[in-house]
Amino acid sequence: MKMTWTTLSRTRMIWRRKRRTRRWRSGKTTRRWMPNPLTEAMMKEGLSLLCKTGSGLAHAYIKLEAKDRDLTDINLLHSYIHLRYVDISENHITDLSPLNSLTHLLWLKADGNQLRSARMNELPYLQIASFSYNQIVDTEGIFHPRLGSLDLKGNRIRHVSGLDPERLTSLHTLELRGNQLESTLGINLPKLKNLFLAQNMLKKIEGLENLSNLTTLHLRDNQIETLDGFSKEMKSLQYLNLRSNMIADLGELAKLRDLPKLRALVMLDNPCADETDYRQEALVQMANLERLDKEFFEDEDRAEAEEIRQRLKEEQEQDLDADRDMEPYRPPS
Template structure:
């Protein structure tokens, strides 16, 4: 596959991945949570009932032995639910949406061993911990009150969404158990360090709107292609390495990078094609775009603008000049070494 083909895997306008609507959604949710902290609201007990089940069930399919049928999809969204105990007996469910309720407990889902897809956004969950669900592939727990990432070890999990929670550090994500996880969404939390995200199969990592000051512990993410770090407090680009050999798109918008020289730390990323550095202090420097291309020969786009052929030619001239100057300095140092006659 050519480099052009690799870039085709990235969406045409990667800035759309910043999801402005979701940014607004996170701000609105933060406001909602602050109001909830000021006014302690007691929800009236509202259990999931058979009537609600009858209304929300759909998609009739054959069961495992092929001799019977059961509904495998449930939508119980925005029903003010505080209790889903009834679900423990609906063991054939594969798709469950229990978003926008007041749930604090997911344990009734532990018996749903055929579950493929779970959406539990906008509840009062403090944990995403559940028993291992052998077929679960997509799980979304966004906009809850989850404080950690413990107890998540579903072997076929591909996409995990934990945005808009209260996570400070990623712990408990075992790479030997989460062997299929390729997308991890952690935007809008309170994450202070990237340590703990040791998932070699990960392809997409979203860490925008946290409190990160630097990048560390991501060296083993050799299959990572997309990394979002927008709206953090990052000052240095130390922490990137050539082992991150698949990284194509890096978003560092709205951080605190002031030194253009930091871009040199990205030159060992062999497949980096698109870089976003808007709203960093260094982006106001006169040589901002030129320095980026000098340091990253294969870069195709900086922020929203692609580099032209003349930009590449100029950058190549600068690289050659710098190389010649470096060689001259080395020759000069060699000439200044004291002569030691052979005996």
């Protein structure tokens, strides 16, 4: 089959993208690139979505796609103040400061660049920001008041700091998978609903006790050994993924009893999941649990777990009565 120039160009682009993706994931990045700034010609090619400006008296293009163009700087964006949607992913960009003048920006995708920071001036309308697969080392300088979703997966972040709950008042989804996190401290964001922390180096859970709106917590592929760190204040948590950690003691499951809305729990590939009574113990400890790993509980499972709970309760009451009987007699004074 004869390959056209368009097909050949597209094939080369796909190959280059795959090569670059492998380089990001292996941590091997090329540090120097031939200068290739964003030009007016590229802007004309990438602009779309003509809309009225804020005053309503003029029109401007508000969407830019400049993806996979080998760009090394985007200084030209200083003058395109009406942009609301910007995709500059899969380039070699190291500096986001040209975006500081885009005060109408709603959506930003800057994945797969050479960024070491996501720091920018406050953008009052920014709602979605994605900086995955860069070289970002911290979470400082992110304080956009309407930001709802922040994606930082595949970077080099070791500790979370600078995420101010009084400034990030709308943040509901935080993606930190595939970093180098050693602690969950610093994620004190009460409005947060979805938190993704898989593929890090976490050994325990701490500082998440007050996330009362959190519904989804993803902790797969870490080094967690204990289930300390959960509290009854986490009253909205429905889905908890702890797959491929190091939890060996089935007794740790009792520490999840204070999560009233927990419905789905994933514990596959933990040592405790190999125990014979693993599923039964989970349901005994968490009566409202609907699904463990990939399987839902049946009615007979629930009935058996309830019998065990009742028996344990009776045994505890008998132990208390026995303790009272053994107390020395004290005559009334």
